[in-house]
Amino acid sequence: MKLSATRTMFHHHTMETNLGRASSKRMSWMWNDLILVLVFVTVFGVEANLVVESSQFDDRSSNIGNNNSTKMLKVLKHLRKINKPSIKSIQSSNGDIIDCIDRHKQIAFDHPFLKNHKIQDPPKMPSIHIARVNTTNFTIDNAQSWHVNGDCPEGTIPVRRTSIEDLMREKSHQHYGKKIALLPPNEYAVASVDGNYYGAEATINIWAPKVENNEFSSSQIWVVSGSFQNPGLNAIEAGWLVDPSLYGDSNPRLFTYWTADSYKKTGCYNLLCSGFVQYSKKIAVGAAIRPISQYSGKQFEITITLWKDQQSKNWWMAFQDEYVGYWPSQIFTNLDHATHMEWGGQILNSKPNGQHTTTEMGSGHFAKEGSRKSSYFRALRTVDDKNAYRDAINFTTFTSNTNCYSIERSRNSNNFFYYGGPGRSPNCR
Template sequence: MEFLGRASSWRKPRNKIFGYRTGQYQCTQKQTDFAEDTTQGNFSNMASSWCKISPIIPIFVFLLLVSSLVCPVQSSEHSEERAANQTFRPEEELQKLKLIRSRLRKINKPAVKTIQSPDGDFIDCVVSHLQPAFDHPLLKGKKPLYPPDRPKGHNQMGVVEENFQLWSMSGESCPEGTIPVRRTTEQDMLRASSVRRFGRKPRKYVRRDSSSDGHEHAVGYVSGEQYYGAKASINVWAPRVANQYEFSLSQMWVISGSFGDDLNTIEAGWQVSPELYGDNYPRFFTYWTSDAYQATGCYNLLCSGFVQTNTKIAIGAAISPTSSYEGGQFDISLLVWKDPKHGNWWLEFGSGVLVGYWPSFLFTHLQDHASMVQFGGEVVNSRPDGFHTSTQMGSGHLAGEGFGKASYFRNLQVVDWDNSLVPLSNLRVLADHPSCYDIQGGINNVWGNYFYYGGPGRNVECP
């Protein structure tokens, strides 16, 4: 992970490019509920006035009659709206609450220590072999594996101690033998559109030939060979997300199988998701599925699956600092690769820091190799009010604005059959709606293969 200045301070090469056009930047905003204040008079003074100025009494009586006619109607309308929007069914609510508490008991494990983050998160230090992954029948009673060798050609400069998450900036850390886990709260689950599918992406949302399901992409991808991993550096932004049920993310996908029910994916990157996290911070995340997002897989550590080995990184925690328009550019490095010995897929984040692994038994096609690797951005377009969403992708600016303004992926590489990192040879790019979010790529000696991507969403050319 690096903090980059202007073009003169570019450093660290890797692979790929794409970009063009101009967009509009908007800062992240929070919605606030406003309540109208009703001014109340001094009743004792009013009574005194009535006594002293009797001719005014008829006027007051008239006003009181009018208000008595108007106020009940307004109150009735408001209560009817509340009743329509919040129909209270005690049995259903009780069942929902029981389901939420049952899920929370599975997700949240006993903590040796708890650290409160400045953004309001609680980070629980959980004994590593008691983390959610070990609820899986094939992992019960086992302990995390030791890390494998990195791919050949990996420039590991030594593990650098970095504070890139808000919760760790206090200087507190988890004890040895534990891992930091972002605590899931009742509020997190109540925000979810479906409690039963909490922590999962919508079913069968993955399409690359259409965005009719509401998901839009600007991605670079390679296919047609056997891939055993991928690496990239991504700059981190805090894009504006228009409403609670949309998100904006930038990630790598390691994919195998068809885009039908047998799709296997491993995913990692950063995302802004008000529904999942309750705020607009960009957060480091992981995901996996072995059946096209139907019944398997989840974000982060919200189900048994990913095994975390790192004691300093909390998956799902906010990333800080972030890039700024025409200012400093802050990026993170991600590496996913398949351990040739055990077949597990490992994740490295930052400067040589191993996060953990996805056991090979979680998958069908990915037990062997990937058939496609993708890099890029994705948003949900729910078309509020019948128009394209104003949710931003990346920086919120189109690719043509270039460095310091548009989002980028740089130093794109894949891992080959020999466990070696190699440059991409046949990168293709795709933007579902180029007038809303676009992508442009290239190659040079400093960044290798790279691309710029992103956009503002709704604009004059994207109605």
């Protein structure tokens, strides 16, 4: 992809816009129906969280007395849709509740194309697979804090429970967890390659960048087919993300995303809509990752692999060699193979008070600071049609705003780069 086209593509990733409210109903009608909804949800095994959240609704009743009751009922209905019945629930130290869901009853199968879908066995990882060099004692069993309090049983998958507070942070609960393609304010520091590819991989160190309200900061891989000038663009994303509006905190979290129509109507983060089929019982997409790298100190990193199974045609994701799950081929319209790969950082710049955001990318430090100070991607690889790795040594780099964020190749490796930045500063306004 030429630079001009690449810049156009960069400008189109963003979060959803606010939608209007529905018409009002009488408060007496609202509370009667609210009670009925809560009773219904109780049958599905998530009543404890909803009752607590509903009491918070009551505490705020003086502020919502004239608010629209229909929205509250629709929020609860949507919550019931995405929070499937749990066999076991685990409280995480960071406040998350992880529900262990029957793998055959996960939200993926609500997709109209997946009604009769059978969960697939994992395919072979791309050939010349290189074992991870573990120098930090980072393991799957301690990668997410909820593991401290338990594990999900066989036959289930871990799913972060969505709360009323999560949905109420958004003006439009129907679009919670979704993106929409718009022009800037997204900014990037990325490496990219163009061609025909069947997967991508990279190892990324983990940070907890400071993020302003209603913004996000991600470090991720993009697998893309098509262009943003075409409404038929298909894409898969995976990496780590800090997004207070989505999660209500500043923890870096493992995430996935997909779209089959240029981020218009299809796709979502993680398991917040139907599509992605979870396979792992150990890793919860959307859950916090730990530990976190320290400036001038110990570094912690994760490896993300995305690749196409040539037999089933499904696109798989692995996290530290753990098969997390896959995107069935049926949900895509134009992803027989990828035409563009990206690795790097992205932030949302909403320009609070008319100034550039202070949201950090990566470690919050520029690429020139280098080892143990800047964030990095290393071991960049693509996957060819023979399911073999190829080092991505001919990547090009792009930064949307060099005064705010930067990217630099490593001097010691041809498939390694540093990236990041602090956002607003004397040179970044």
